[in-house]
Amino acid sequence: MRSTRRLEEMEATASSVVPDAPPVVTLECVDLVKNFGGVRAVDGVSLSFEAGKVTALVGPNGAGKTTLFHLLTGSIKPDSGAILYRGSPIQGLPPWTVAQMGIGRLFQDVRIFPNLTVLENVLVARPIQRGERALVSLFAPRVVVKEEADSTDRASEWLDRVGLSEHADQPAQALSYGQQKLLAIARLLAAGSDVLLLDEPTAGVNPMLIKRLLTIIRDLSGGGRTVVLIEHNVNVVLDVADWVYFLDEGQVAAFGLPQEVLSDPVVRGLYLGLRA
Amino acid sequence: MRRNSWHSIPPVLAILPILLFWGCQRTKPSRSEEPIRIGAILPLTGESARYGQYIREGIDLAVAEINTDHGINGRPLTIIYEDDAAQPRLAASAMTKLAEIDHVPVVIGSWASGCVLAEAPIAEKMKVVVMAIAISPKITAAGDYIFRIQPSATSYINALVPYLVHKVGVRKLAVLYVNNDFGLSQAADIREQFEAQGGTIVFAKGFPSGTADFRTEIAELRKANPDAVFVPAYTEIASFLKQAREMGLSTRFVASVPFENPDILKLAGSAAEGVIYPYHYCSGPANDLDKGFRIEFAKRYGKEPDGFAALAYDAVRIIGSSLKAVGTDPDRIKAALYATHDFPGVTGKTSFDSNGDVIKPIIIKTVVDGQFVDLPSGGGTSAQALGNQQAD
Amino acid sequence: MLLQLLANGLVNGCMIALMALGYALIYNTTRIFHVAHGAAYTAAAYLCYLLLIVFKWPLLLAVVGGVAAAALLGVTMELAVYAPLYRRGASDLISLISSLGLYVALVNLIALLFGNETKVLRPGVEKTCRLLGVILTRIQVAEVVVAAVLLPLLVLFLKRTLWGKIIRGVRDNPVLAEVLGIDLMAVRIAVFAAGSALAGMAACLTALDVGMDPQVGMPVLLTAAVALIVGGVGTFEGPVIGGFLLGLIQSLIVWKISAQWTDVITFGVLIVFLVFRPEGIASRRRRLEESAA
Amino acid sequence: MNYLWHILVMISIYAILAASLNLVTGYSGLLSLCHAAFYGIGAYVTTLLMMRAGFGFLPAMALGAALTALISLAIAIPSLRLRGDYFVLATLGFQVIIFGVLYNWVSLTQGPYGIPGIPIPVILGIPVDTVFRYALLSGALAVACLVMIRAVARSPFGRLLRAVRDDEIAAAALGKNVPRIKITVFALGAAFAAVPGALFAGYMRFIDPTSFTLAEAIFILSIVVIGGAGSLAGPVLGAAFMVLLPEALRFLQMPDAVAANMRQIIYGLLLVVLMRFRPQGFLGKYGFE
Numbered sequence A: 001m002r003s004t005r006r007l008e009e010m011e012a013t014a015s016s017v018v019p020d021a022p023p024v025v026t027l028e029c030v031d032l033v034k035n036f037g038g039v040r041a042v043d044g045v046s047l048s049f050e051a052g053k054v055t056a057l058v059g060p061n062g063a064g065k066t067t068l069f070h071l072l073t074g075s076i077k078p079d080s081g082a083i084l085y086r087g088s089p090i091q092g093l094p095p096w097t098v099a100q101m102g103i104g105r106l107f108q109d110v111r112i113f114p115n116l117t118v119l120e121n122v123l124v125a126r127p128i129q130r131g132e133r134a135l136v137s138l139f140a141p142r143v144v145v146k147e148e149a150d151s152t153d154r155a156s157e158w159l160d161r162v163g164l165s166e167h168a169d170q171p172a173q174a175l176s177y178g179q180q181k182l183l184a185i186a187r188l189l190a191a192g193s194d195v196l197l198l199d200e201p202t203a204g205v206n207p208m209l210i211k212r213l214l215t216i217i218r219d220l221s222g223g224g225r226t227v228v229l230i231e232h233n234v235n236v237v238l239d240v241a242d243w244v245y246f247l248d249e250g251q252v253a254a255f256g257l258p259q260e261v262l263s264d265p266v267v268r269g270l271y272l273g274l275r276a
Numbered sequence B: 001m002r003r004n005s006w007h008s009i010p011p012v013l014a015i016l017p018i019l020l021f022w023g024c025q026r027t028k029p030s031r032s033e034e035p036i037r038i039g040a041i042l043p044l045t046g047e048s049a050r051y052g053q054y055i056r057e058g059i060d061l062a063v064a065e066i067n068t069d070h071g072i073n074g075r076p077l078t079i080i081y082e083d084d085a086a087q088p089r090l091a092a093s094a095m096t097k098l099a100e101i102d103h104v105p106v107v108i109g110s111w112a113s114g115c116v117l118a119e120a121p122i123a124e125k126m127k128v129v130v131m132a133i134a135i136s137p138k139i140t141a142a143g144d145y146i147f148r149i150q151p152s153a154t155s156y157i158n159a160l161v162p163y164l165v166h167k168v169g170v171r172k173l174a175v176l177y178v179n180n181d182f183g184l185s186q187a188a189d190i191r192e193q194f195e196a197q198g199g200t201i202v203f204a205k206g207f208p209s210g211t212a213d214f215r216t217e218i219a220e221l222r223k224a225n226p227d228a229v230f231v232p233a234y235t236e237i238a239s240f241l242k243q244a245r246e247m248g249l250s251t252r253f254v255a256s257v258p259f260e261n262p263d264i265l266k267l268a269g270s271a272a273e274g275v276i277y278p279y280h281y282c283s284g285p286a287n288d289l290d291k292g293f294r295i296e297f298a299k300r301y302g303k304e305p306d307g308f309a310a311l312a313y314d315a316v317r318i319i320g321s322s323l324k325a326v327g328t329d330p331d332r333i334k335a336a337l338y339a340t341h342d343f344p345g346v347t348g349k350t351s352f353d354s355n356g357d358v359i360k361p362i363i364i365k366t367v368v369d370g371q372f373v374d375l376p377s378g379g380g381t382s383a384q385a386l387g388n389q390q391a392d
Numbered sequence C: 001m002l003l004q005l006l007a008n009g010l011v012n013g014c015m016i017a018l019m020a021l022g023y024a025l026i027y028n029t030t031r032i033f034h035v036a037h038g039a040a041y042t043a044a045a046y047l048c049y050l051l052l053i054v055f056k057w058p059l060l061l062a063v064v065g066g067v068a069a070a071a072l073l074g075v076t077m078e079l080a081v082y083a084p085l086y087r088r089g090a091s092d093l094i095s096l097i098s099s100l101g102l103y104v105a106l107v108n109l110i111a112l113l114f115g116n117e118t119k120v121l122r123p124g125v126e127k128t129c130r131l132l133g134v135i136l137t138r139i140q141v142a143e144v145v146v147a148a149v150l151l152p153l154l155v156l157f158l159k160r161t162l163w164g165k166i167i168r169g170v171r172d173n174p175v176l177a178e179v180l181g182i183d184l185m186a187v188r189i190a191v192f193a194a195g196s197a198l199a200g201m202a203a204c205l206t207a208l209d210v211g212m213d214p215q216v217g218m219p220v221l222l223t224a225a226v227a228l229i230v231g232g233v234g235t236f237e238g239p240v241i242g243g244f245l246l247g248l249i250q251s252l253i254v255w256k257i258s259a260q261w262t263d264v265i266t267f268g269v270l271i272v273f274l275v276f277r278p279e280g281i282a283s284r285r286r287r288l289e290e291s292a293a
Numbered sequence D: 001m002n003y004l005w006h007i008l009v010m011i012s013i014y015a016i017l018a019a020s021l022n023l024v025t026g027y028s029g030l031l032s033l034c035h036a037a038f039y040g041i042g043a044y045v046t047t048l049l050m051m052r053a054g055f056g057f058l059p060a061m062a063l064g065a066a067l068t069a070l071i072s073l074a075i076a077i078p079s080l081r082l083r084g085d086y087f088v089l090a091t092l093g094f095q096v097i098i099f100g101v102l103y104n105w106v107s108l109t110q111g112p113y114g115i116p117g118i119p120i121p122v123i124l125g126i127p128v129d130t131v132f133r134y135a136l137l138s139g140a141l142a143v144a145c146l147v148m149i150r151a152v153a154r155s156p157f158g159r160l161l162r163a164v165r166d167d168e169i170a171a172a173a174l175g176k177n178v179p180r181i182k183i184t185v186f187a188l189g190a191a192f193a194a195v196p197g198a199l200f201a202g203y204m205r206f207i208d209p210t211s212f213t214l215a216e217a218i219f220i221l222s223i224v225v226i227g228g229a230g231s232l233a234g235p236v237l238g239a240a241f242m243v244l245l246p247e248a249l250r251f252l253q254m255p256d257a258v259a260a261n262m263r264q265i266i267y268g269l270l271l272v273v274l275m276r277f278r279p280q281g282f283l284g285k286y287g288f289e
Helices: A009-018 A064-071 A096-100 A117-124 A134-139 A141-162 A177-188 A207-222 A234-240 A256-261 A265-275 B012-025 B048-067 B086-101 B113-126 B137-141 B152-166 B182-197 B215-224 B234-244 B262-272 B288-299 B305-326 B330-337 B384-392 C002-030 C037-054 C059-088 C093-115 C138-162 C162-172 C173-179 C184-210 C217-231 C236-258 C258-277 D002-027 D036-050 D057-079 D082-103 D133-154 D156-166 D168-173 D178-204 D212-225 D236-252 D256-277
Strands: A025-038 A037-050 A054-058 A081-086 A103-106 A195-198 A226-230 A241-250 A251-254 B036-042 B075-081 B106-111 B127-130 B146-148 B172-178 B200-207 B228-231 B252-255 B277-281 B344-345 B349-351 B363-368 B371-372 C128-131 C134-137
Touching: A009 B086, A009 B384, A025 A064, A025 A226, A037 A064, A037 A226, A037 A241, A037 A251, A037 B252, A054 A064, A054 A207, A054 A234, A054 C217, A054 D236, A064 A195, A064 A226, A081 B106, A096 A103, A096 D168, A103 A141, A103 A177, A103 B349, A117 B182, A117 B262, A117 C258, A134 D156, A134 D178, A141 A177, A141 A207, A141 D156, A177 A207, A177 D168, A195 D082, A195 D256, A207 A226, A207 A234, A207 B086, A207 C002, A226 A241, A226 D057, A234 A256, A234 B363, A241 B344, A241 B349, A241 D156, A251 A256, A251 A265, A256 A265, A256 C059, A265 B086, B012 C217, B036 C093, B036 C134, B048 B075, B048 B106, B048 B288, B048 B305, B048 C059, B075 B305, B086 D178, B086 D236, B106 B234, B106 C093, B106 D212, B113 B127, B113 B137, B113 B146, B113 B182, B113 C184, B127 B137, B127 B305, B127 B330, B137 B182, B152 B182, B152 B252, B152 B277, B172 C093, B182 B200, B182 B262, B200 B215, B200 C258, B215 B344, B228 B234, B234 B252, B234 B262, B252 B349, B262 C173, B288 B305, B288 D156, B305 B330, B305 B344, B371 C217, C002 C138, C002 C162, C002 C184, C002 C217, C037 C093, C037 C184, C059 C093, C059 C184, C059 D256, C093 C217, C093 D082, C138 C162, C138 C184, C138 C236, C173 C184, C184 C217, C217 C236, C217 C258, C217 D082, C236 C258, C258 D057, D002 D133, D002 D156, D002 D212, D036 D178, D036 D212, D057 D082, D057 D178, D082 D133, D082 D212, D133 D156, D133 D178, D156 D168, D156 D178, D168 D178, D212 D236, D236 D256
Parallel strands: A054 A226, A054 A241, A103 A195, A195 A226, B036 B075, B036 B106, B106 B127, B127 B146, B172 B200, B172 B228, B228 B252
Antiparallel strands: A025 A037, A025 A081, A241 A251, B277 B363, B344 B349, B363 B371, C128 C134
């Protein structure tokens, strides 16, 4: 075990740092294991994420970070271990159920809907639309029209928030990569997710847009949401993260405040050394 | 690439309706010196195209002869061919087109029974006489305007079963039928007739049209050991016979109407020897008319006429004589056809019953030395065949 | 009786396996649902007919000609239709629809040139051999011999040699293969040639045995595709195993039920495999699409 | 004029078929080769209800649509977890199986004999007994179906379909129950395909399984592709084109011996050329890319 501290110690530290506000753990996983063929991609990982905080997952490529996101969102099923959302187990549930419970995800490769317009991308994300039922759309068009007007207003607000209103009617594939990331975030916001899992939100994005992105992320956690990000950019981690998990070879190698973890010599050797 | 609008539609789309309307304009109803047009709907493509081809050869020869002999009261006869690829949908389309655009009073065909049944309601409604060359018993009741020059499938069996039971002495019969309306109805008819005559059916299985490998069925047939195997099928029977001989199945083989097809002899070779089957057309010239037909046919196409060509030839001549007698009014043609009695055709004396079904002799034939030949005692007299017809 | 049934199934299985292996070569490498493969099959049979019956070539040369024609047609289809689509980055579905178009056009061209009627290459009764009560014609014996020689050799070749590795590499990751300096287009041409030649071989042998008409290609192709799925996509022994299994099953259907249910049951088997064991018999891995997100 | 009315009936039938398949293939990206089976089930159920249970045309058609949708569930539920080629193959398999059942279940469907003498539809007491009246009926039904399909396509449900087509993993991550959406659209497409089945049966007054083959399924799919997958007007235009093409070729003075094969060759080459140079069809926005 290479981790600098044991899990119990980590938790003790975590609560001792912020003594005044009792942390609310929204999402946690316990002893998660996932094998691919002979490879242990995730090897007994236990993590917990708090409401109103930004938690960063860092670690070298192949450390199992993205696999962890797959597991947390139900895209793949763990071999063993538990995932708890507000105390109740969610492992084994299909991805749409997990998403409906309030766990949203930004994909590393954004995964916008390229042939839909920017506005439509956001509209799709709105949860529980009656017009999304085929028979309602066929036989109760008035209900749908009213609902759509409302949805469009809300969607436009979110687009405004990420600064994409002027592109609303363009096909999403016409946007730049950075703009696509903003769109994907707007989509997440529209979905009303409580927990946001962001896989490398700043990768491939120009500094201007990174700034806008980070503001949004800070606002979100400030508003009480749980934000988890996978991030390679040290400055971003130092800038927005409240907590950092360092993962290596499918295990948690370190946990703590960003400055602490990122100044740990082992972490520096493993991670920053590689990426210097 | 994604900005598309109407102007990017290929111009061919615009051409289509123009072509269509041009076509409609082009074919006006005929005046008195113009040719008399009649239609023909045949399978000219697809799996059944060969039969369409045979029928066409008979039609073309008859038309050529009528036209060299002053046509229809001085007006030449022309045929407008339409393809149905043996698909009912296309037959219906072709029927409507012939009735509506070409205003034909008579349509010959189709060959596939399903196509005739699809044509029938349209022909009834638009008052077009249909002369089908199809075999299904269902066509009997298809409508007032629907005639057919080919005997119903049942009448072939009516002629075949007494021969099998009394002349050949078959007691145990196996049936291996092509799984379509023809094969199924033949199998059902022969079961009924054969069991009524005291025989037993020891094996009955279908196979999909186009099957080329019968070795598993043959292995079973060897075990079932029948006196004879009845195989109502198309050219599939060639493969069956070949493989049956190869695998040493030594029973008598009985076929149905489509057996008389030179291709089958070519394919099966010596394996076709001795196969018994019912047919509507003799091998030797049946009469002087037939002798002339065979000579002309050989001159024109360099081969012997097929039984379907002969039926088609008779059909055109019967229609031609009706046209000569009563003109181009479909109702009068219809009446003339119902009144046709013992028309001298190359396939024998031909009449129509009140359902529009043909009454004509059916004979039993076989293969000897690679030739289709008539069996002397198998019938051939009009009287006996007529008797069978009436029993139907 | 039972032995004869097994023998019939085996002979049919040989031909399905040849066709399926050829199809697998193309499908595994290019991911094209190559329906026009059926047209290559038909074309080979007809060219063999042309050479043997019309031009009176010797049998062996006519078969070689048929096989070569199939290979040539396969390569031509790749160069004229599929390669441009691939370069443009068109999806598999575009290729599928193009392939359907090719099939319709080619089969009707063959019908136009040769007529719609059934043709046989060896009319009349064939000489037979008897072994343990099983009767086989000489052509059937030839079918078994060709399959017994070709199939193991090819499967071993594909599993053991560099060529096999390249083909598998292209299948698993065409982009990576190209980065590694493999000439993707050359590999595609090679698999189209080899796969179509196998179809041509199956076509000529089957035509010698039972003859052909212009429509024979599609059912053979579909059976081969089912054999490929049942055996296991992505392997080379899979389609062979699947081919033999289908040959036996079809013989059994004819015996126990009736030939008219062959299609229904064959495709029933396909559905069962697609739903319950999509990786096929031979493959131990589950398909990637199934597990990865 | 009847000839033109007849063509209109045919265009109506294929327009509904193509538009319903377009919901499944164009909007949802599920390439299905069993649409002819649904068309056939619709035709048979309507026919049998009319002839054996004495139903009127419209009630029989509605029940036929419902039953077809139900049967489609049996196909959709096992097939929809398959992707790409595998899904295509599964639908192809079901097409062959359903054709085989229609063909071989003689006691119910009269199998290869077909069912002749289907009663003339009577709408509001008026017998639809001329080609003109039938063109009105089929035209009206086509417009009704197309309007409904348009409503579905433009609704949030339609948007969801396009989202699933573009990226089903992303759609699932947004809380959308992807399998249920696919099953719903598949059933909806099947239900709409039953309507032209009923129209066809009532028009031909004779049905047999050979009208509902794999070749027919491919034909319907090519209408969608040629017209333009994922567009609203595309299937109508495609249907018009594909129905008119052979009819127009009837008037070209080709030697008869080659005409029919030539038509098929032209049709095949047209598909190839279109896929090469205009994969999104005449009007489509989405080219399966």
